[in-house]
Amino acid sequence: MSLAPRAVLVHRRTPFADAIARHGTRGAAEFFLRTRGRTLDDLEAGDERQRAALAAVAAAVPLDWRTGTVERADLSRFLFAPEDVVVVVGQDGLVANVAKYLDGQVVVGIDPDPGRNAGVLVRHPAAHARDLLHRSVSRPVCEQRTMVRAVTDDGQELHALNEIFVGHHSHQTARYVLGCGDRREEQASSGVVCGTGTGATGWLASLARARGGAALPGPTDPALAWFVREAWPSRTTGADLVAGSVGAEPLTLDVLSDELVVFGDGLEADRLLLTRGQRLTIDVSPRHLALLTPHP
Incomplete structure (x- = not known):
């Protein structure tokens, strides 16, 4: 009996999350940036856009599929399976980061911030995730990159x-x-x-x-x-x-x-x-x- 596909969502920690982790609290991060003429608002907005994209993709996964999530820092320890559909939510570089651990699995690149990024590898908006996931197993047309x-x-x-x-x-x-x-x-x-x-x-x-x-x-x-x-x-x-x-x-x-x-x-x-x-x-x-x- 063949296994149901597994949608593996790949993401990386956002600059907002990095700033909070580095300075300990939101207030400390905001103070550090403000004293250097910057604000935390743009970083926080980017973090919210990524969260929204991840939530939209997760909601689009068919009910009979399995799901998994992995952060960039843990890719070397994650075991990808042949039946996985790998959904990368982030920038082009994240697709390159995950590609080295794959062997023929279909990769779907989701841009969490359409209009701001000029992605070559993350070409799809999160709103199209349901159709993309169905297409990844029913009639996948893939560009085979060397x-x-x-x-x-x-x-x-x-x-x-x-x-x-x-x-x-x-x-x-x-x-x-x-x-x-x-x-x-x-x-x-x-x-x-x-x-x-x-x-x-x-x-x-x-x-x-x-x-x-x-x-x-x-x-x-x-x-x-x-x-x-x-x-x-x-x-x-x-x-x-x-x-x-x-x-x-x-x-x-x-x-x-x-x-x-x-x-x-x-x-x-x-x-x-x-x-x-x-x-x-x-x-x-x-x-x-x-x-x-x-x-x-």
């Missing part, structure tokens, strides 16, 4: 929607041998970033501009772009192999530092650790983000 994967030589894996960073945990000098196709170069740099077409509007876009407008893939293209940050030449290191693309052939890094970290989409707490002598391979992930489109 993801990036990093694999260590001892079998650990990390997936990301936007980009993967490899470097020193404090962004000091990282030493490694970079390999791409038949080219190899020993380097000292601030790290390597490899990302997808979805990530081409963020960190990759900045790195591409620094390289004179290097070409970037589209969100569904089965290709990645990579850049080396601040590589410098010396008697033992080079700075010629600093940008390129990944398609059929992966990007490899042989670690020469005592320790490097690997993390995806800004989630530094959920990372892989590399030690001297290890090899990391970065390629197109076999997983995709299945993002429900606005129209069937």
Whole structure:
């Protein structure tokens, strides 16, 4: 007997909630902001809009479905099931945060603040949640967005929607041998970033501009772009192999530092650790983000 779908609502703590937690009381938070020429009103209004969106989505879940809720900080400890429909209520970045923990589940992006945000991944208002949930299981039409994967030589894996960073945990000098196709170069740099077409509007876009407008893939293209940050030449290191693309052939890094970290989409707490002598391979992930489109 097949299980009923489960709607998993993903959200993150709002800036208003962060301010109250940091200062202890609403009054203390309001005083702190007021002495700096700001007020708590806008943060509180944003918190109310998110609460209203979450309530609307929860009310739209069919009665015969199961439900679950997870906050961004707990994503690494949450067990997603194959039959889940993942409803992300928040900004685009939250979709990227959850994508690394999924494997084909349909994702519905809900914008809690239509008209203020310019979301690419959160495309739907909360008022459409009932139709979206029905469509997610009856006739889902999804955009299959490419993801990036990093694999260590001892079998650990990390997936990301936007980009993967490899470097020193404090962004000091990282030493490694970079390999791409038949080219190899020993380097000292601030790290390597490899990302997808979805990530081409963020960190990759900045790195591409620094390289004179290097070409970037589209969100569904089965290709990645990579850049080396601040590589410098010396008697033992080079700075010629600093940008390129990944398609059929992966990007490899042989670690020469005592320790490097690997993390995806800004989630530094959920990372892989590399030690001297290890090899990391970065390629197109076999997983995709299945993002429900606005129209069937």
